[in-house]
């Protein structure tokens with residue numbers, strides 16, 4: 484036994500003895516959870532994940548020992564989704580964009596212009612329809628405990644303002660990993676390249692791509708704004724994000740601990756949504772102050788008008804999703 488192992492085993496014995504002496508019901512060995520987060524420390528989602536961890540650890544009296552790793556250090560989002568489904572990671576904040584490849588029902592949330600605005604998205608996700616997405620995730624090994632905001636996504640690029648779809652002709656845009664987004668950009672006349680988030684900055688800088696698309700906070704925190712100086716408000720995607728836990732970790736919890744964990748996730752979402760609203764304004768100001776030109780797009784319907792083939796393609800491959808799409812469109 485080397486000295487570090489020896490010290491660890493002494494510490495464990497001391498913890499067990501301490502627990503026994505105090506007559507605690509807590510098991511001697513905690514469930515160790517590792518959590519994935521793509522955003523840097525201080526980002527609204529990261530602050531919310533930190534809060535979740537603190538609350539879970541303290542309210543379970545150490546029965547759960549969770550740790551969250553920021554900045555995507557545990558890998559790309561598609562990999563992290565797989566790892567969480569397999570319980571190699573126990574919790575994460577996932578955007579539903581890359582989720583569509585694994586949980587097809589969530590693709591409905593990635594259809595361009597499916598939501599008329601953030602309030603529409605909240606009404607849908609907080610109601611019965613939202614529950615259907617949680618059910619679909621649960622079938623694939625993920626329990627959605629609460630929903631975070633992700634604003635709306637718009638196109639940005641290194642060369643010019645985009646006013647109308649024709650301005651995108653022949654330009655190369657990075658999209659998140661989902662063939663729906665490839666279709667979306669192709670139908671607008673651009674060329675789409677699915678790429679990991681962590682690679683986008685370099686790709687913009689070296690001209691491998693001309694642009695990408697995201698909300699203000701991610702455009703800013705990823706530093707893409709340093710290289711892509713044109714942000715055009717198309718608001719083409721409004722995609723919710725979950726705080727998800729692996730089914731394995733969830734099922735290992737007692738009912739009491741499930742309540743604690745769910746409540747911590749709900750509290751985290753409340754914090755995230757509040758900080759999100761503030762950060763959107765701050766990020767917009769920061770990028771504008773740094774010289775990014777932000778343009779309104781007067782005729783968003785022109786962009787929306789190009790999306791019919793995306794919907795048709797999706798619904799012809801997933802005819803069972805028609806009802807879901809229609810019920811979202813009928814919700815106000």
Ligand code: BDP
Nearest residue numbers: 521560578659680697698701
């Ligand atoms: C951000 C999402 C994050 C995505 C990223 C992306 O919060 O989950 O990975 O966009 O574009 O807005 O990949």
